[in-house]
Amino acid sequence: MDFCYIEDIGKHEGEKVTLKGWLYNKRSKGKIHFLLVRDGTGIIQCVLTKGEVADNIFNTSDELTQESSLEVTGTVRQDQRAPGGYELNLSDLKIIQIAQDYPITPKPHGTTFLFDHRHLYLRSRRPHAILKVRNELIWAIRNYFYKNKFVLIDTPLLTGSVGETTSTLFETQYLNEGKAYLAQTGQLYLEAAIAAFGKVYCFGPTFRAEKSKTRRHLTEFWMVEAEEAFYDNDDNMDLQEDFLIFIVNWILEKCQEELKELERDISPLEKVKKPFYRISYDEAVEKLKKAGSKIEWGTDFGGEDETILTKMFDRPVFVYNYPKKARAFYMKPHPTRDDVVLCADLLAPEGYGEIIGGSQRNDDYDSLVQRIKEENLPLDAYKWFLDLRKYGSVPHSGFGLGVERTLTWICGLSHIRESIPFPRTIYRLYP
RNA sequence: UCCCGAGUAACUCAGUCGGUAGAGUAGGUGGCUGUUAACCACCCUGUCGCUGGUUCGAGUCCAGCCUCGGGAGCCA
Missing domain, CATH: 3.30.930.10 (Bira Bifunctional Protein; Domain 2)
Incomplete structure (x- = not known):
């Protein structure tokens, strides 16, 4: 297996790991991008900092939409600011597929809509x-x-x-x-x-x-x-x-x-x-x-x-x-x-x-x-x-x-x- | 089957006394070196459930229908 699961991330502190999953949400502060990635076993925040990662990879994250599938590689680091306690400092990011207009947004929806989806x-x-x-x-x-x-x-x-x-x-x-x-x-x-x-x-x-x-x-x-x-x-x-x-x-x-x-x-x-x-x-x-x-x-x-x-x-x-x-x-x-x-x-x-x-x-x-x-x-x-x-x-x-x-x-x-x-x-x- | 309630932008909703449709989110563009449902600025988005009626004029009033939600009955 060439990737690990988020639920096991604590065992890999300080190591470089690859995760495969979906983009749950992203936030950007301009020259720092935060990607929330989930893989079915958990959610982890991934960090991309301009200058610390290759420009083409940093720019790739701009294309990501909610629920796009992706593969990320980075170093596991404990960080209290991160939801979950651990985060991943990315060194590589591969898009598997870009999701277009995922209907369920991080905002409230009604039950009919949610169960239709x-x-x-x-x-x-x-x-x-x-x-x-x-x-x-x-x-x-x-x-x-x-x-x-x-x-x-x-x-x-x-x-x-x-x-x-x-x-x-x-x-x-x-x-x-x-x-x-x-x-x-x-x-x-x-x-x-x-x-x-x-x-x-x-x-x-x-x-x-x-x-x-x-x-x-x-x-x-x-x-x-x-x-x-x-x-x-x-x-x-x-x-x-x-x-x-x-x-x-x-x-x-x-x-x-x-x-x-x-x-x-x-x-x-x-x-x-x-x-x-x-x-x-x-x-x-x-x-x-x-x-x-x-x-x-x-x-x-x-x-x-x-x-x-x-x-x-x-x-x-x-x-x-x-x-x-x-x-x-x-x-x-x-x-x-x-x-x-x-x-x-x-x-x-x-x-x-x-x-x-x-x-x-x-x-x-x-x-x-x-x-x-x-x-x-x-x-x-x-x-x-x-x-x-x-x-x-x-x-x-x-x-x-x-x-x-x-x-x-x-x-x-x-x-x-x-x-x-x-x-x-x-x-x-x-x- | 019965009793309530609701249908307006992709989503969540507002829409006053009947006067010609508007917020937030999502999407787009730009900005931001630690965000936590990020934030700021700008842009885009409409068969107002359907049919008919009243009216100079209907999202708004009336009637019927459709769909959905909650409850009752029935049942685990």
Whole structure:
């Protein structure tokens, strides 16, 4: 390799190095030019002084425009005046390509403009920082499951039978086999895999065709789902707690710089420790009513309800045992109550709300058949799913964590669209 | 689908009572030997979202439509 990266520049103090990258910004003081060069790993200020560098090289820098690609060679020097602490005294400068009229200037832009130029906006500091945190978040998730001996099971994205019953699906013609749907969950397939592997997880994109128009919704988002044989609903919550603490600690350890760039107050993240609060749906409704919410027992929380609720707690809170009629057919009925199921949602603090939905699954053949019928679902589509209850059925539980919602909370973002490289929302399919 | 709000220069916006379009940024030219979103001077930039209406005259008032943003619902 004949060049080095800006993040390693501290190892080369006093040495002559070559960097390859893009011009982030430039300033000139006439006979001194300052070039801010970025290479994906950082930003460094390069200095060209007339008289100390060949005239043709000094003049070359006049041609540079924002985001032109270039190669620079110079001596690394520590300097407190430089952003980043180090700067490069240039001895050589080669233009790779001159960028013409780069649309994103160092001045404020509106979100529509920025997301119309998302392919370029990725280069800016804020999205760059967020997506670096995303990278670590995903690594932490995979790392946690690997360390805890969960087996990765990739579940299909094209499915015939539907997963849950409530949400709207993207539909496509599947050759000669009729309609296929883009997956909204891999859970049912994971339930098949636990009897083979015990503890499993899947991680992939999921799709919802709902015309949701809020700061918490994407039509395409990434979800990690885990499924565990012989775990009951409480074991499931213990696991989620441990899992979330692991990934938050990982981010706190690895992403100090990025969180600082995002001006994220990390004190709420530092409070993510055992035990999380656990309240029943019944208690949550009581608390909300006392706080003035119009919620009625039996309905799901609205966005506002979630915000009120999470602001009552300084750590994540589980709300467990929701009304049966507000939850999916596959959840296990409560052993002594007919109106609730064994499940739990995990709500992130600071008003962010639901990031995990989980439940113990219905492992009883007859009762599951009954629930499928009650929901008017086609029994034959679920034949394989029902088979799992015929051949060595066991108590089991699982959960799904929304990656973008989690990242939105960890980074303290105000809109989920910033948490994914190329967001797909109700009105956005470009770029 | 419903309720708000916004569409004016490449970008961010201002535009008073209806009187014929203006700032900053970007771009261009010149100046400046330590700039930090550099600064200073000058120059350039318009289908005022679209269609129609009222008027001597519409960016401005009225109607309809389009697009986008925020929220609700739905959902992770």
